Every structure is written in C-alpha cells, then in structure tokens.
Amino acid sequence: MDRAQKQESIEALKSVFADAGAVVVTHYSGMTVAEMTELRARLRKEEGTFQVVKNTLVQKALDGSIGEKGDALFTGPVAIAYGKDPVSAAKIVTQYAKENDKLKLVGGILGQTNVLDETAVRALATLPSLDQIRGKLIGLIQAPATKIAGVLQAPAGQLARVFNAYATKDAA
DSSP states (O other): OOHHHHHHHHHHHHHHHHHOSEEEEEEOTTOOHHHHHHHHHHHHHTTEEEEEOOHHHHHHHHTTTTHHHHHTTSOSSEEEEEESSHHHHHHHHHHHHHHOTTSEEEEEEETTTEEEEHHHHHHHHHSOOHHHHHHHHHHHHHHHHHHHHHHHHHHHHHHHHHHHHHHHHHHO
16 A cells, blocks of 8 residues: 555545544454455445454544544454444444454444443444434424324314214104
8 A cells, every 4th residue: 555545545534533423443353254244234224334444544544533542442453333323333233243253342433532432332322323313303293283183173073973962862
C-alpha cells in the first residue's frame, strides 16, 4: 500500500467515524470467508457494513480523539461494524457473536469520543432501533386522536341504538 492509498484509507475511515452512529470493534480471528460474508449480508440488510481495518490507519484516522482506552481496542485482527443507526450494527454483531464463537466483541465507539466496552455494546444492542422508536412515537401520537374520534362517535351510536330499540319494540 503506497502513501496515497494510505491517505485515502485514512480519509475514508475518518468519514466512517464521523457519519456512523456507533462503530462496533470486533476480533475476527479464525472466521472463514463464508462466515464473514454471511455477517456482511446481515448487516447490509440493515444498511450496515463490516470491514476489516488496519490498526495503524484507524489510530491515525482517530488522531488520538478517543484516548488510550480507545486505542487499546485496536490491537490484533480487528474488524469494525457500523451503520447509520447506532443500534442496528450492535444488534446484528452481538447476535452473530452468540451464534459464532470465533467473532469476539471487543468494544465500540459511540459518536467520535465515547469509548464503549463489551458490556456497553451488549447493552446498546438491547435498545430498540430508530425505526422501532419512531413507530412507537407515531402510535402514541395517534392514540389520543383515535380515542377522541371514538368518544365523539359514541353518543351518535347510542342514539341510533335507542331509536332501533323503539323501532323493534313497536314492530313487536
């Protein structure tokens, strides 16, 4: 890899750390190509990416912004998983790590400065995704409107039932 390619890789990694909600750091030692392809496919469904990275390039891209604790994440065979939604990558990687013991969660980076350990990444994976939160919020906003509509329609329905009762009474 020549100097221009290294600089291009550093700039690409800088944009990954700037744009991703959360970056999950893993060790992938012993995984086969097929296993990595399966993980990449799962992440791709949720608009995520799984990428093997070179530790020195990541440390240059982060430029010391995460401190020693963050630099300690990037030792050994490291791959990162990230996506637009901070929770989706963590969920998928955590689930895959349960299924495949070759993939080890090391930690993560939330934003550009918050370093997460393995337990924090697992906790992040238990949170609802952004789409799930949006759905719940819309449901909560719509619920009062449907209740109001039901209350407004109830007197008219009761009046109609009373008229129907008188009509059937007279017919009998």
